[in-house]
Amino acid sequence: MSLRLPANVANAFADRKSLMRRIGQFVLVIIAIPLVLTPIYWIVPPISTLMIWSALTFQGMERDWVGLDDVAPVMVNSVIMSEDGQFCEHSGVDWNALGIVLDREGGPSRGASTIPMQTVKNLFLWQSRSYVRKGLEIPLAYYADFILSKRRIMTIYLNIAQWGPGLFGVEAASQHYFNKPASKLTARQAALLTAALPNPIVRNPAKPSRAMQAKARIIEGRARAAGDYVGCI
Template identity: 65%
Template sequence: MTKLVIHKEDGTSYLADPVRARPWWRWLKRGLALLVLAPFALLLLYKLPFVHPVSTLMIKDLVTLKGYERQWVPLEDIAPVLVNSVMMSEDGQFCSHNGIDWNQLKLVLSSDGEPSRGASTIPMQTVKNLFLWNGRSYVRKALEFPLAQGASLILSKRRMMEIYLNIVEWGDGIYGVEAAAQHYFKRPASKLTARQAAYLAVTLPNPILRDASKPSRGMVRISRIVENRARQSGAYVGCVQ
């Protein structure tokens, strides 16, 4: 190991600790590498069915002492019609893509030049909720892409959907489908009707402003489309059956 000699102003000198003399940027590089790898390590942990992940918004609510409502439920305790409705509303190609719906992304980019909610898949929304922040930006989207593809490699489609439905925000301080079903309809997620499932699904683009129990005229119109698509979803939802 090379010794670094430090000369003092009084003419004396000493051998510096090579670890302490290491440039600060090396530590910065190591820190950044850890930040990059940490989500993938957590995703490996999240494969385990008894692990119940929380979102960055849930952590923020805890840190700010606001608190939140969330009760984890396994996918088999969620009404299948809710799963189908969310998939048809949020990501109709969920079962066939690798985390990114490239065809939809190309359509969105060609229409307005910026990747928006219209190109956001369930894996992208899941990793955003788990590791990133809200708000539209190129930086966040750039981070979402590799994380969504990594999550799709690590997690099964069924586990991905289970995590998403248990961490997604459905209102101010309301996270996960069980808390949403109890809050809006006073019933468990396993007992949701097709219409209630559709109302919950169409609130997801803006859960703070949309109320599933008091749907606007526009929400009613869209929910009927989602309800019909969920009824006819068939093979599109086979990966979570």
């Protein structure tokens, strides 16, 4: 004798199975997007999720893509020495720095992120801090570092980083704050732009606070001593 489930129970199971199938398909699509797009970004200038959101919410989206040859070397040095001193040494994730920051209270912070991690976060993920987002950043950062060169990762990062409401990329930021191309930035201006990165909505490189000026002086000194730390660029 075969047992039949009541129609309402059978329908409930069918609906649940259908829902799980749709969730699985959605997850696969989310995973596939960075896997497919990252190699394309060797050639195609990408836009970030934050840039898309800024445009959709009418905050504006100003960005002028430039190659790394059109960015002052001191700007590159400033970013590496401030954001990710081991950029040329690791393969996408700096586990020593990550372990130190994850041990702190309050969840993972920007200090736990390498430049590849910040790049994939800006390209594919969301901005709010969470262990879930950090867990996604790690494999994506390894993948990006494997597929792309260090120079290309830095080029992408500098062109998608936010420097103000609706303001993205180092060229647009340099023109907006200092009325000059990124290729002409001075060491001080590069340090001020870098000092603004952790909180670009409230930090103005053209009108820095005392705390921001102090941080910029530290960054400027580190950039001068960059040496082999930036050899991969």
